[in-house]
Amino acid sequence: MWNAVLYKEKHSFVFEYGNSLIDWLKPQTGEVILDLGCGTGELTAQLAESGAQVTGVDASAEMVASATEHYPQVSFEVADATTFALPQQYDAIFSNATLHWVREKEKAIERMHVHLKPGGRLVAEFGGKGNVQHITSAVKRAMQQRGYDCPDVWYFPSPAEYATLLEKAGFRIDRIHFFDRPTKLEDPTTGISTWLNMFGHLFFINIPENDRTSIIEQVQQELTPVLTKEDGNLYADYVRLRVSAVKN
Template identity: 25%
Template sequence: MAGWDGERYAEVATLQHELGRRFADALTPVAGSGGRAARVVDAGCGDGVVTRMIAALPWVGDVLGFDPSPLMVEKAGAGNPGVSFEAGDVTTFVATSPFDLAVSLNALHWVPDSAAALAQLRDALRPGGRLVAQFVSEGARPSLEDVAQQVATGPAWGRYFSGVEAPHVHRTAEEWRALAAGAGLAVSGAEVSDLAWDFGSAEAFEAWCTVGFTAWTERLPAEAHGSFVREVTGEYASVVGSHRVLRFQQLRLEAGRG
């Protein structure tokens, strides 16, 4: 999200960084053309921590991370040798030279135009290049984002969100397969996992949500942010049975450019 604060995100991003470690560890090596190390692009790189994890893999060479939030890019910093960051929107991103691998972790469900995102990532790849993206998918259980949108459009807060569409999009694995195929990608996997994360306290969960709810709270008076977050987390507790646990679906989409 374009308004996310990189400093505040880094303070509460333990979950994202752990998911990033698992994501990086599960990547299958990709060879660059001509025997060189793989060139990688990370769409929605956030604070750059996961980008650096990927850059540290022995088969990876240069890595470019981009994010729509200038504050996130500022937090990511200059990067290590071979790692660079820039501001950018995945729906309009144009690679100056092709990549061997495109990755994205928990960013694409914040992009309403999924087809455009996949098409731009496909175009960023060389023939034979691969895409590995992981993000929140649609499931039988309401997601935290679903609950936030329900509260936002309810009687207490609806006046701030009149005519505003949900900032997130959750699709099923089958829908993502179809969109990827339509973008010219050959899907090799679309595996869904149901995960949980215990923040240890209701206060820690609220602090994490305060950063993640920017798409909603940026429309509210500053003094109302805390009340909105507490109402959402209270409603969400009735979904998962806890005031400190997040349960979420993760879809890992793997595809290649022919």
């Protein structure tokens, strides 16, 4: 269950970092654009300011409700990345910090390809190979110490892996950027705990609340000295994969 308020107040870096992704898209007046995984709608609204006709979709009804409330001039819908079926094709699909949540990546790629016009472009950024490795490793250790198996929550591909999937689906790769992006967390003392409460909920399905709390506290304690930089702030070890591709 997504917490839209916590997302906007404590994790605004998700959409703030997405601003530079819009530069890759270069939306044009009159284009029809789909924002796949729109979250609370900040970037969707920015895309609409270009004069494009933009629709935002997200699997979270809470996120879509927040987006609709704050940006009533933009169209938003609840839809899943692996099954969405909209009544038109788009000049472009934009996706920020979403596709690493989609374990069935081939289905999402197929849906994106179907919904693009011939020559339409896909511009996306999401977690790449090695993303939040310190955090996931610490969670796994803490869970195993308590007798729990740690599930694979995200899909973090290498550039070559994802490019191959896109090409098999009928895309031509325009460019790919694979880079480290240490990401400052909100609070030096609780940042990892807050991050896990926001983004790590799938780790803790079927785990009792007291164990969940102790696991998160252990991870915070273990990683604070590891992820604290000279400025005194905590930085999550983000690795990002950014891709621009065109439908053949």
